Amino acid sequence: MRRFNELEPMRRWLAWMWLCALCLLAGCAAPQSQTRADLPSWADGPSRSAIVDFVDAVTRPGSPDFVAPDARIAVFDNDGTLWSEQPMYFELLFALDEVRAQAPSHPEWNRQQPFKAVLEGDHAALAKSGERGMMEIVAATHTGMTVDQFTQRVGNWLRAARHPRTGEPYTSMTYAPMRELLDYLRTRGFKTYIVSGGEVEFMRPWTQAAYGIPPEQVIGTGFTTEFQAEGGAFQLMRQPKLEFNDDGPGKPVAIQRYIGRRPILAFGNSDGDLQMLQWTAAGPGRRFAGLVHHTDARREWAYDRNSSFGRLDKALDEARGKGWTIVDMEKEWKRIYVFEKP
């Protein structure tokens, strides 16, 4: 008995070492190979094959297309690529809700367009105010407060708000296949970024939980901020002045400014992503350019060339001409949203 006890710590230690070794094997070796367990929401089809082939080509040691892990940069648009964007960009729905919520402290909004239209539910007047009106609403609801205060508001809204069609929280209307793709890439050494026309601080509070993407890997449109030091307190105040519009040709510009190197994989869904896809695809070596094509009117929405939000026209032609991957959402995604059962 005594001898057994003396052996026991060593056995336990050996068992622990085995466990460590197994963990190591699981962590280092397994994710390198592609298994049936990967990308479970993707149907066997051309898009899944294109992704798997590309990732294999750039990660397999000895492959002629091998890319060192630190250069495995992957960029994703957000609206319409990682979550839905209908009946309008979710950030605009946030802005409209904020106008209603903040109206009591802005009595002048009852007389002033486009705010009056929002408060009266006057869709015609709101539509008439156009892009300029929308920008006024966004500026009024996104600025004039500290970064921390804005983050707080976004968080409050996300907890309470529900999508008008699905009744789900907005962060549940993220695409399960894309979340799987992000995970798949990261376990293979990719660094995943969001490059979105959405305002950067609107996204940062929730991208880690929704996509596994930390704040420092979120690039977006931005308002200027001002560093204020008053009475020993330091604040970053958000100013009603657009600093950068991260859309169209702004996307490759922002990618260079923030990341400083060209991605090897890019995914978008609209003409606003065209230049990001061009910039990525034109780099040396093997590259991947992909489009999410909204073809599923039943489970999500079906739209492309004629949509007000996420218009996909020129980029669709270019993708077809250049043989980029076009994901047919209806045929290739077994599941759309993360709230659906796998």
Place this chain on the structure above:
Amino acid sequence: MRRFNELEPMRRWLAWMWLCALCLLAGCAAPQSQTRADLPSWADGPSRSAIVDFVDAVTRPGSPDFVAPDARIAVFDNDGTLWSEQPMYFELLFALDEVRAQAPSHPEWNRQQPFKAVLEGDHAALAKSGERGMMEIVAATHTGMTVDQFTQRVGNWLRAARHPRTGEPYTSMTYAPMRELLDYLRTRGFKTYIVSGGEVEFMRPWTQAAYGIPPEQVIGTGFTTEFQAEGGAFQLMRQPKLEFNDDGPGKPVAIQRYIGRRPILAFGNSDGDLQMLQWTAAGPGRRFAGLVHHTDARREWAYDRNSSFGRLDKALDEARGKGWTIVDMEKEWKRIYVFEKP
């Protein structure tokens, strides 16, 4: 013999598993504890103690000041904090060399200030052109080309140029103690960033090799770039227009734009770093704010309140008043440069 051969693969496999387990132990356990081997170029002194105490407090599980690894953001100024900045910012020495190198294709520079002054070595005229003249020289040598072309030029210069006093390549005039500090922080889960007044694309080509900091963790002053698509080729052209001045109050603004969260550690050496230090130090929980004080006229340079480059005046007073760490380079650094023998 046969039996032995049958056993051999298993033995090899067992040996390999042991190795894995040992690697795992070495990789996970060892770096957490602080040993004499850490920070070898730092003398035992108040700065080293302050660093080690801080890092222990924010990384030790169960510590009241524990910070989750993903929030361990550390920011460093570059000029005068990670490498020298005398007799002037190295980037200005690059710009002056570039004026001389490009002069043959710019005959007008022989008649036009401040370029004429550079080509004639007329220090008085150059000084007279002031900050505006310097900006003209920087714009002329940093823009009007693609990002790739500029990166190439920086690389060429770094390979050939030598510092006028030490005769060493500029990237060898990086501080060994700071490189050790960067490594020390990273092995403890910190993400290290440069936040510098230097132009961002001037730094990115060499920060990985010099500091272990990848391009996407370099934040700096930036010129605007324009996405150009001509004849199927896509380029980012650098424009002679300053987009952002990453100095003084610009530093906390840039930190929020790029990183999206407040650092818990910041290191600088001049008044241009004051707001970054204030912003970092004022965050909730335990924070570290540090200044490199250039006190070593023999091995490096001694300057603070009266220097044209890296003036340290207000930030020195504030650091003393608030008890920030002030590194006395002469007393606390056993070795200055990476080219000196340890």
